[in-house]
């Protein structure tokens with residue numbers, strides 16, 4: 001092959017790599033559903049189907065993170081709630097471990113936390129096996145990896161020993177506050193306010209997406225394969241279509257966690273041991289000693305949403 005041909009092949013290869021464009025993996029926490037006790041089975045099934053239908057329509061291979069305690073009523077496993085998890089798998093989505101009862105690793109001991117991870121495993125393994133899948137991913141509740149080096153290292157070593165892959169988050173956000181606001185609006189049957197809240201949610205998420213894109217550019221000189229965190233809640237059940245369409249409008253295609261994690265950015269060191277549950281982009285930036293200015297311009301949750309959600313501070 002001549003030198004010119006080699007150069008042409010290199011140019012072609014480079015353009016193919018860049019033509020892959022922006023990628024994001026969608027991860028959805030707190031399955032089967034947030035505030036599960038407040039809705040009838042009929043509503044719960046309807047909301048889950050809405051959520052999954054929107055994901056299917058946009059070919060977004062989401063991974064759901066399960067807290068099996070939410071599938072229990074008065075200590076008994078509820079078959080409707082449990083079968084919702086099967087629905088995720090039947091429709092081709094993946095499920096990961098988010099602990100049984102969502103404990104905060106900053107507040108409980110290592111052994112209490114590990115017991116809670118393991119309590120989630122038997123039934124999760126069972127339904128994954130039914131769908132010829134295995135349990136691979138683990139997501140930290142509140143994104144708390146451990147608020148001391150020793151605590152973080154011991155849990156990371158445990159997860160590694162069990163062949164878990166930690167599921168990081170790059171696009172962290174206040175979607176959960178919007179969801180609480182939306183739930184409180186739904187109770188009032190004020191349809192106009194519900195629609196306005198939904199619209200404000202999409203606008204906020206777009207700002208957040210662009211903010212973390214910028215942070216990625218600043219930290220890595222490129223937009224890494226992003227991982228978005230949202231929850232299985234009524235807000236996303238009603239607005240998943242709009243949310244995914246907004247992401248596509250911003251030039252993204254949807255990938256699964258395996259593909260997202262192939263990005264070398266995820267090998268970046270994280271030595272953040274404070275109490276906050278924050279984006280991995282923030283963790284890496286803090287680890288690299290970035291100053292306060294580096295984090296400037298992060299979109300905040302609007303006051304009216306905080307008020308509706310009855311949250312004092314983000």
Ligand SMILES: [Zn+2]
Nearest residue numbers: 029030141142
């Ligand atoms: Zn959670």
